[in-house]
Amino acid sequence: MNVLNNTKLKVNFLNVGHGDCAIIKWDNGLRQEPWICTIDSGKDKKQLEDFLLKNSISRINLAITSHFDLDHIGGYFDLDKKIKIEEYWSPYTPAFKKNIWLFGDRVKRSIERAEKLEEELLSRGTSLASPLEKLIYCPVEGLKIKVLYPAYKLYEKLLSNEDIKFLFESYPTPLNWLIEETDETINYEDINSLQRGLNKRIKGNLITRNLEEEKIELEQMSKSNFIDQRIKELWSQKTKIEPEFFGNHVLNDTSIVLKFEVWTGSRWNTLLFPGDIQNWLYLIAKRPNDLVSDIYKVSHHGSNMYLAQEIKYDEIIQSIRPKLSVISANGQYKLPKTKVRDAITRWSTALACTQHKTYDTMSLNRIISSKTDCCHNQYCCSKHSKATNSKNLGVSVEIKDSQMKIEPPPCMHSAYTSPIPIIQLEQHLVSDSKVLTYLSEREIKIHTEWLKEKLTQIYNDRKANSKYKESKLITIHEIRGLALKECRFLTEKQISQILEYGYSEGKFLSYTSEKYGVYIWDKVYRRPTNAEITKIASSICKKDILISSAKYLKGDINTFLLGIDRKLFCKQVEQKTSYPSLLVDDYIWPQIIEKLVLNFNVLYLPNEDEKTIENILIVLVNKNINYKDYMNQIKEKIVERLEKETKELACEGYVREKWGIPNYDKDVINDYLVQEYVRSLKWMPLSVAGLSSYYEKFHNSLDYNLEHQSYLLRIDKLLASKYDYEYVSSFLHLF
The missing domain is CATH 1.10.10 (Arc Repressor Mutant, subunit A)
Structure with missing residues (x-):
């Protein structure tokens, strides 16, 4: 990033009555003209157009509608006749147009007006888009716009063929499903034309709008979700909201939530614009770190703030921890609520409002009881300040370097002047919340x-x-x-x-x-792939002998082979294939046992004193070799080598007759076995303990105790019985 000097951020929150309209003017010192962004536009264009023309602004770089309520979108109509709008962001209209018959009459009109506005802007060359969560947009140097909401999954649900009436019948909009784990799988045959169109137009968490294609996709859909008028009336009785507003909470809880990050030379200054969001559950669960902001545009004109179905003012304001909160409301619908104001002053440094209060009160006994639920009514706020007798234009915030200038001064201050909010410590024993962490x-x-x-x-x-x-x-x-x-x-x-x-x-x-x-x-x-496992199994089955050990003799052949020592084998496979030995032991070995059973005889040598001691020698002999001839050939070669090493032997016949070679070197035998059978890969030792034991037994078989050991040459005369510890030969045929 270039060194930014002389930067200045100015945000004007216009007084548009019960509505929202903010103008962001960012001068990074590198552009000829400041970058201009508007977030919402009030009910009509008068205030916004007057402000722009008065400040010689003829171009809006980015215009945003947080949601389709008339008090947020109305000011954009015909505005572009005098003001050029380069780019326009709004919620994804087809998601609401598809379900328009679910809404009350007033909300229907808002959606239809939003559709007309898009057509009007497109005809004048404005680029249209709908942002999704996780979009990070950097239009100019020193400015980042993060989109925190809505989630793709929300639009996917609204556009689907599923029954979505549950979103309309509860207040506020239920969002638990949006973050909870489900076992649902996507049936791609059920994806309709609207969903396919949405996926086609998404590029990097930004939906590029195509009004013609969207219209065709909407025409292909049937009106399947119908809500009886009686349900709307029951909802109205429960919420005390007129039926014509039915579904308005769905518009509110699909608001575009934005976080602006602006570099003013010494720090990143942050501004949070949540539209009219009421249910904060998703944001608290998924984007808690992104909520922390210096300036907070209070959501829904200071109305109730919910986590799921519960009102939670303090918890939400604590998550944001703003230095300045700004409310845009004029007392209509009894907003802003006094409880919202009180929560903000508990956790925020200052509170400003587009309406200015006409008087203040002071406590003489440290207790002031609020006699009204509405902050506007409590202080008789009005559009014109009696103190200055001048027209109220709202709230202006200017940030330069590390200073914030607020005009007019905030109407409320926290009892603490430090930017660090009050810390309230409470201890609770709570279970892990999958909703918040998963x-x-x-x-x-x-x-x-x-x-x-x-x-x-x-x-x-x-x-x-x-x-x-x-x-x-x-x-x-x-x-x-x-x-x-x-x-x-x-x-x-x-x-x-x-x-x-x-x-x-x-x-x-x-x-x-x-x-x-x-x-x-x-x-x-x-x-590992099946082909890789098959390759490993095939290489093992080419070996003449596998050597291992076991602690106990138990179970069927598969259970027994699962229990034998195979650490050396796992290490060898790890070095050759780059699969960790733990994985080889846990996953690959169990899958090659079937091949071993088909290709090898499994033998063991019990101890003479204890039949079930640890480290019982296990030998797996390939069924394709004649073991007697095989071992005779090995012994012949060993004897030849030993005869050369021990010249004092009387004659070769003596050695061959007795199989006894005095003063021979044990290492000669082991070296030969290692060189000729282990390193040449004819044998595969599965464990170190098994290999050591095998060398020892082979050594003993060449000594005078051959008749007693009955070790290798008579192995072809094994008993066929299983788990019978009475034996004639040293080895028993186990499997």
Whole structure:
């Protein structure tokens, strides 16, 4: 970013009565003209047009409608006859047009007017778009616009063929479904033309509008969601809101929520514009860090603030922690509410309003009881200030360097002048809230596919790079680092959720660890393909002998082979394939057992004193070899080598007759076996303990105790019985 000097941010909150209209003027010192953005426009164009012309503004770079209420959108009509609007953002109109018969009459008119406005702007060359959550827009140097809401899933639901009447029948709009986990799977046959059109037009969390295509898609849809008039009347009785406003809360709770970040030379200054959002559940659950802002444009004119179905003023204002809050209301519908004002003054440094109060009150006994629910009525706020006898133009906020200038002065101040809000400490024992910490199903699927791709990249890199002799599982901390590199801000709980989901879907292999008495998913690796496992199994089945050990003899052949020691084998496979030995042991070995049973005889050598001691020698002999001839050939070669090493032997016949070679070197035998059979890959030792025991037994078989040991040459005369510890030969044919 270039060094920005002489920067100035000015925000005017116009007095448009019961409505919203804000003009953002950003001068970064690099442009010939300041960058201009309007957020909402009031009921009609008079105040907005007068302000723009008076301040010699002939061009709006970005005009935004937070939602389609008339008191937010009306001022844009015919405005572009005198003022050029380059780009226009609004909610995605087809999502509401499709369900227009669900709304009350007044709301229907608002949606229809929004549609006409889009056509009017398009005819004059304005670019149309609808932003989605996670969009970050940087139109000029030193300015970022983050879209915190609405979520794609919300539009997807409104455009679907599903029954959405539940959104209209409850107040405020229920949003739990938007963040809770579900087991629903997408049936692509049920995706309609509107949903396909939406997906086609999304580019980087911005929906590029095409009014002609949208109209055709709407015509293809049937009006299937019908709400009986009686339901609207019951809703009206419950909420005490006129039936013509039925569904207005859906418009409010689909408002575009924006966070502006502006660099003024010394710090990033932040402004939060939440439209008329009433239910803050999704924002608190999914975007808590983004809510913290210096300036907060109070939502819905100071109306009730909900978390799910409960009014929670303090909790929401605490999440924002603004230095300045601005309300735009004139007492209509008894707004702003006194309780909202009180919560703001508890947690915010200052509160300003587009209406100016005509008097103030002071407490003589430190207690002031509010006699009205409406802040406007309590202070007799009016459009004209008696003190100055001048027209009230609203609130002007100017930020330069690290100073904020507010004109006129705020009507309320916190009891504390520090920018740090009051800290209230309360201790509660609460269970973990999945609503607040867990990802939605769609988010899980997206992150799962991303992680699967990353794991494949890591595996390919390790396999290609010779330095990876040892391959470890990928930890949750490593995944978090990979995610941060790509601006995926995932908590450990969320990553654990992804690991569990990916494992259950067979996307990759995840593992748990115990932490504070709780098992969490915290390690993961690429899942081997069937072809890779088949290749490993085929290479093993080419071996003449497999050597291992076991602690106990138990169960059927599959259970028994699952219990034998295979640490050395797992390490060898790890070095050759880059799959961690833990994964080889846990996932690959169980899948190759069937091949082993088909291709090998399983033998064991009991101890003479204890039949079930640990480290029982296990030998798997390939069924394609004649074991007696095979071992005779080995002994012949060993004897030849030993004869050369021990020249003092009387004659070769003596050695062959007795199989006894005095003063021989044991290492000579082991070296020969290692060189000729282990390193040449004819044998595969599955465990170190088994291999050591095998060498020892082979050594003994060459000594004078051959008749007593009855070790190798008589192995073809094994008993056929299983689990019978009475034996003639040293080895028993186990399976």
